[in-house]
Amino acid sequence: MRNPSQLVAYRLRTLIATTGAALAVLAVPAVASASTAASVSLNRYFDSSTGVHWSDSTLDNNADEVPVGFTEEGVLGYLYTSPGPGLQALYSCVDGGQGNYISTQSDCEVAENHLGDVHVLGIVGYDYVSAPSDGTSTTGLYRCLQSSPFDHLETTSSTCEGVGSYNLEGSLGYILLASPGTPLPESPVTIALPAAGIALFGTAAVVSTRRRGRNRPVAV
Numbered sequence: 001m002r003n004p005s006q007l008v009a010y011r012l013r014t015l016i017a018t019t020g021a022a023l024a025v026l027a028v029p030a031v032a033s034a035s036t037a038a039s040v041s042l043n044r045y046f047d048s049s050t051g052v053h054w055s056d057s058t059l060d061n062n063a064d065e066v067p068v069g070f071t072e073e074g075v076l077g078y079l080y081t082s083p084g085p086g087l088q089a090l091y092s093c094v095d096g097g098q099g100n101y102i103s104t105q106s107d108c109e110v111a112e113n114h115l116g117d118v119h120v121l122g123i124v125g126y127d128y129v130s131a132p133s134d135g136t137s138t139t140g141l142y143r144c145l146q147s148s149p150f151d152h153l154e155t156t157s158s159t160c161e162g163v164g165s166y167n168l169e170g171s172l173g174y175i176l177l178a179s180p181g182t183p184l185p186e187s188p189v190t191i192a193l194p195a196a197g198i199a200l201f202g203t204a205a206v207v208s209t210r211r212r213g214r215n216r217p218v219a220v
Helices: 004-027
Strands: 034-036 039-047 052-056 071-080 087-095 100-103 118-128 138-147 150-155 166-176 183-185 198-201 204-211 214-219
Touching: 039 118, 039 150, 052 100, 052 150, 071 138, 071 166, 087 166, 100 138, 100 150, 118 138, 150 166
Parallel strands: none
Antiparallel strands: 034 183, 039 052, 039 071, 071 118, 087 100, 087 118, 118 166, 138 150, 138 166, 198 204, 204 214
16 A cells, blocks of 8 residues: 555656646647638629620629629639638729729729729629639639720630630639638637546646545645
C-alpha cells in the first residue's frame, strides 16, 4: 500500500503524461468545416425586334429589371451574392437609350469613356478578379461591342462567340461554372478535450487524489 507521498507522486506522473497528450492534441490545427456561399445566376436575354442583348441576375440589391420584349437565351454562369477575398462587384448599367451592359466600375465607366446619359442600376453579383488557384471551377466573362445595331454582349467566349460584327471590349473577371458555388471556411472549430479527472485552467492543472474518502486537490 502506497503512503500519501507515494500516491501524490504517482498522481503527478499520471497528470504530466495525460496533460502532455492533451497539449499535443491542442497543437493539431483544427480543420474548419465548410459551408457553401450563396450564389445567383447571371442570365442573358435577347430582343429579336431590336437585335440587342441584356444581362441580369436576380440579386436583391440589383434594381435592374429586364424590359418587355426580351427573352432569356440562357445562363452565362454564377456570381456570389456578397463580397469576399479576391472578388469584385459587377454593375448593371444603361447608357441612355442604347442598351444595357455590365461593368466592373461603380460609375459604369462614365469618367473613363466620357459617357453621357448613363445610369447605374445596381450590383448583379460578385466574381473573381483573376482565376482562382484553389480548384474552383470558373470561366472567363467578357464584354463585346457591336456598332450596328449598337449592342453590348456579355459572353464566356473571348472571341465574342465567333460573330464578326462584335469586337472584344475586355474582361469582366471569372464567374462560377456551377451553383451553389465554392465552399468557404466558417469560424475555426473549437476542440473539446475529454479530461477524466483533470480540469485545465489556462496553464494550470488540478488533479484530485482520493484518500480515506476525502478529495485533496494538488496544484502543479
